[in-house]
Amino acid sequence: MTEWLRVFWLPSKTVERLKELPPTAGVYYITAIWIVLYVGKAKNLRNRWRTDHHRYQQFKLLHPFGRLHYQVLALNQIGSYEKSQIAKFQPAWNGTARVTFWNLLCLFLSIWMRVIVYAALLIGIILIVIYLLYNA
DSSP: OHHHHTTTTTTTEOEEEEEESSOOOOEEEEEETTEEEEEEESSSHHHHSSSTTTTTTHHHHHTEEEEEEEEEEOTTHHHHHHHHHHHOOOOOTTHHHHHHHHHHHHHHHHHHHHHHHHHHHHHHHHHHHHHHHHHH
């Protein structure tokens, strides 16, 4: 559990700020609404995303929820670390060859359903707190 949560504490960039990635080797995670969707590695994080990354269009569709978290590592560590992270998280986008309309629709619906569920839970908690405060 803590390993899963640790990813979301790593430095991150939105799709608009990818050019600010450090020019160093590392492993990166594409995430949205507490879901790790893709794990990748790069010898140079900035160059990997400056050129046309094969997941860039998918990443753009995650706006405003998508983030690219990254961990800077030594070049000789990135291969084994990426493999261990893929095995640990089993991201939905790793191992998929191409994007289809159906995959994008499912992604869109799953993200927005999470947003709706989280919003409903938050509203429910607020209503319970208000009820308890006024009826105490």
